[in-house]
Amino acid sequence: MTFVVIGGDAAGMSAASRARRLYPDLEITVLEQGHDVSYSACSMPYNIADPDTPMDDLVVRTAREFIENHHIHLLTGHRATAIHPDKKQVTVRTLQGESTAVAYDKLLIATGAVPTLPDLPGKERLMPLKQLADGRRIKETIQKQKVRNAVILGMGYIALEMCEALTELGIQVTMVKPGPRLLPWLPEKMAQVVQEELIRHNITLHAGTGIQRIEPKDTGSRIICDGRTLDADLAIGATGVAPCSELAKDAGLTLGVSDAIRVDPYLRTSNPDIFAAGDCGDAIHVVTGQPVWIPLALRANRAGWAVADNLSGNRNALQGVAGTAVFKVFDLAVARSGLTLSEAKKAGFDPVENQITSLSRARWQPGAAKIHVSMVGDRQTGRLLGAQITGTDGVAHRINAAAVALHARMSVADFIQTDLAYAPPFSPTWDPMLTAAIQLEKKL
Amino acid sequence: MTFVVIGGDAAGMSAASRARRLYPDLEITVLEQGHDVSYSACSMPYNIADPDTPMDDLVVRTAREFIENHHIHLLTGHRATAIHPDKKQVTVRTLQGESTAVAYDKLLIATGAVPTLPDLPGKERLMPLKQLADGRRIKETIQKQKVRNAVILGMGYIALEMCEALTELGIQVTMVKPGPRLLPWLPEKMAQVVQEELIRHNITLHAGTGIQRIEPKDTGSRIICDGRTLDADLAIGATGVAPCSELAKDAGLTLGVSDAIRVDPYLRTSNPDIFAAGDCGDAIHVVTGQPVWIPLALRANRAGWAVADNLSGNRNALQGVAGTAVFKVFDLAVARSGLTLSEAKKAGFDPVENQITSLSRARWQPGAAKIHVSMVGDRQTGRLLGAQITGTDGVAHRINAAAVALHARMSVADFIQTDLAYAPPFSPTWDPMLTAAIQLEKKL
Incomplete structure (x- = not known):
């Protein structure tokens, strides 16, 4: 069997690597239009800030490693220009302008997103x-x-x-x-x-x-x-990105929200032999149950793995995303998971939002700093819909408590009951996430 | 109606304060054998380390504030020596050795724990x-x-x-x-x-x-x-603590695990007019569903609040504890939630444990450090049973993702699917909690 992957970034190389581990006899071809594969794109700003570290340090594995150690036909400088589902072929153009056809049994489109x-x-x-x-x-x-x-x-x-x-x-x-x-x-x-x-x-x-x-x-x-x-x-x-879904569209595959390629929980597109994974594909939002396009690195990796699992049957169904994200800007971290108030309204909930400001640690502790938590809940069902956090201390991992609660479809009342960790160097007795939930519950 | 509280620490003063807010006409008496009420006991080691800050800075509210601003009859230096459920009275001895009787309609035992x-x-x-x-x-x-x-x-x-x-x-x-x-x-x-x-x-x-x-x-x-x-x-x-349950035992109330006072989800003891909260009482463990005695500050505060809610009917049922805890020792944090392997065996599960060592942040990031995560799952049901973490960076709040999952009775396979936050300054693409779950799932 031949597995062809279009795109050698997070989703594509995760799929190719895992497919190699799972199926030693599988023929695997990766078509990458550029020259770099498997690097930490999210680390680029930090690398740019550090003149002493070459950008190439962000490469996790080189093309040569994939070719020599993993026996993957990794073709850099090869751009897929068309997919022919009827012939199960991909038309490929090299940098020299030569056109060729690559046949597949199973195809993965992992073309990512482009800056808009x-x-x-x-x-x-x-x-x-x-x-x-x-x-x-x-x-x-x-x-x-x-x-x-x-x-x-x-x-x-x-x-x-x-x-x-x-x-x-x-x-x-x-x-x-x-x-x-x-x-x-x-x-x-x-x-x-x-x-x-x-x-x-x-x-x-x-x-x-x-x-x-x-x-x-x-x-x-x-x-x-x-x-x-x-x-x-x-x-x-840096005005945003859009999914690279033109190849898929031209091949007659169904696109969905934000023109991302529509996939099912097994990462299958509307053609049963073609998968899509990474920033070019959509996902089900665990709060709304609806397709959503949120390009995030973890999902790309996870989806790549799942495609490899699903090459031999429907083995790995992804449950969806909560849209959890965090970023750092100077001393501040900003994190979110789930829906904002306006997203929740658009999704048909009857949402209520509440914001609190608390201390990140017990008030006598060095490093205790203001932390702002906004939470959104549904008035009708009492369900937790989302949370956002801003602060200088203890922001990034606190959002994960909300993320897990969203996956579990927890109510705000149930979240209030969770036994979160307390010690003065890390948190007040009532963690800000609990205080936020308690105050939100009063409004629900 | 008269509400009497024995013990003026976290649970007792939480109950008294909230009862005052909820029921303006309630008579509230607190009997405290010592002189301090409402202070951050967990902060004492940090205060001891700081010669410039008086220990009294850890007092959240003074007795005088409770008496004058909250109209609570707070009697310090008053030791409860006996409870008479038949007469609905508490015998109290002052520091001067005088004995007196205090009548109650509802009683809360919040006597805490003593060092053993x-x-x-x-x-x-x-x-x-x-x-x-x-x-x-x-x-x-x-x-x-x-x-x-x-x-x-x-x-x-x-x-x-x-x-x-x-x-x-x-x-x-x-x-x-x-x-x-x-x-x-x-x-x-x-x-x-x-x-x-x-x-x-x-x-x-x-x-x-x-x-x-x-x-x-x-x-x-x-x-x-x-x-x-x-x-x-x-x-x-510092060789441990035991629940202060002698008064309750002498009054004929049911004790349970570790001789803690047995309470139901409404914090009621075996006598319907007597509540117990804080380190003297037990709780249901959310993983085992069985009573457990884990003295922790958050539970004490939460239970105190719930007692106040429940003075006017069964309004606030506590779901139980996951035994989530964290402490700091020098540069290291150690955290846990749920069951360890041996606790899981004792509780009748068929547990499997796996440990991983990962980096706390993306490997190029300053501050990236080794983090060790152990996870325990149940072979029969696939359920997540517990987690422990040790490391110098990003330990304290990471445990909360596991704590929420335990409350939600999540399986390891479902935890693997959670959309946790990723940005290079805070985490690898796969958070160590996910890596731990993925590796554990392979053994289940």
Whole structure:
């Protein structure tokens, strides 16, 4: 049997590696249009902040390792240009422009997502950060061109992580976006905490600022916005990503929410011999039970593994995602799991939200700091729907208690009863997650 | 109606305060044999380590505040000596030796736990650490008597927290206990990690060492052990606690496991007008469904609140405890929730245990450190039964993901599917809790 994988990133290589372990006789071919496979994309901002560590350190396994040690036909520089489900073939084009056909018994589409840069004159001057090659390009630019100031278009996870990385390098950062406020999915008071952290680090923020075009300026760029002009030695585009689903669409596969490839719990697309996994595919949200597109690394890895399991029958059904995420910006961490108030409304719940501010540790403890927790519950069923946390201490892992509760479809009342850990160096007697749930329950 | 509370610590004062908020007309009397009420007992080791902060800073609310602001008849220096359920009276003795009777409609026994010092000649020389008065005494001794070395009998939570506190003050600490090894409930390899941390901080450990007697030596003590003699300016007794249930027993109330007062989910004892809460009472373990005695601060507070709720009918049923706990010893945190392998065997499960060692963060991140996770699952049902964690980074809140899963009676396979937060500064892509579950599932 031949297993062909399109895309050599997290989902694709997880699937290929696990398939090799599970089925020693399987023929495995991976088609990767770039040159890098199996690297930690999420670590790129931290690597950029560290001039002494080469970007290539983020490579977990090289193409050579996969080929020589794992006997995977890993073809870098090979771009899949079409899938022919009727012939069970993929058309592939090499860098040299040669076209060839690769036959499969089972196919995995793991094409990931691409940055969605705004359609502006001069947008090609914006540097995205998605592939390892993007990271190398940004890092080289910083090292070669004496970058003193940067403009980042966008204010999401990647934008904020890049903002911190560039600031650590002594680069003055300005962030700009057309949307009216920072992190619109966060309750306003909590977004304000993030904004204060950015301002404290001398970041200039222009939310609610339309962008008209980007022009060259010396070795850098000039960003012409509504009402202002921003000059930058480096212009980063971090305005979001979209699933790479065109190949799938052209092959007649069903797309769903956000044009992501629709998959079932076994990661099968609408064609029984074609799987999709990673940022190009959708998932069931454990709170709504509905398909959702939330590109996250853990899901990509998990889905890749599950595809390998399911090559020999429906063995591994994924239950879905809670949309759990965390990011760091300077001293602050911001985390979320499940639905926000507005997402819950859209999903048809009758949601109630409550925010609390507590201390992260017992009040006499060094390191005790303010932590803000917002929780959303359903008035009709009492069910916990989501949580968001902001703070400088003990944020990242606290969200996981909520994530597990969401998977278990726990009510807020039941979450209140959970026996969470307490010791003064780590938490008040009532962990902020419990205090948040207790206060929310009063409103339900 | 008159509500009488015996014991003015966490459970008692939580009940009294909440009862006051819920029922403005209720007569509330609290009988406290000591002079301190409502203080953070768990913070005492950290306060002892800090000579500049008076022990009284740990008082959350003073007796005067309860009396004047909350209109609670709080009688300190009043010891309950007998409960007469037939007459609905409590006999009380004052410090002056006067006896009086206090009538109740509803009674709460919140007498807590007492240190169980080994029955050795000279045991009165050992200083326990349970009440605020104990903390003051230890702190005064250290400040007045130039303590250079200390011996701690016991190696449990309190012993280890005191060991760190004394070491921070420049005091040389020796720990001794008859039992064969440190933290016997932790898998041996993980206990070894704790032992190495102690040795790294110059702590001398004598496990498996019987103790014969304690004699005076200069201003301190001489601890005569099997095969060795330990001189100490300060001798701490931290060999465990037992529930204070004698009053309840003498009143004919049912005691259960470890002689703790048996309570139902509404915190009612075997007498419908008498509640028990806090370290003197038992609880249902959420994994076994059986009564268990695990004295923990969060449960005491939660049970106190529930008693207040239940004064006017069965309003608040507690679901039970998972036995979640965490403590810090030097740079290390140790956490647990649910059952250990041997507890699971005793409870009639067919348990399987697996330990993993992972990194606490992505491997390129500063602060990434080894973290050890042990998980226990049931071979027959696949259910998660417990987890223990040891490490220097991100231990305390990670255990809460397991705690919530235990409350939800989740299987290991379902826990594997949970969408836990990932960002390189906080976790590898697969959080160590997931890696632990994945490896455990392979053995189930």
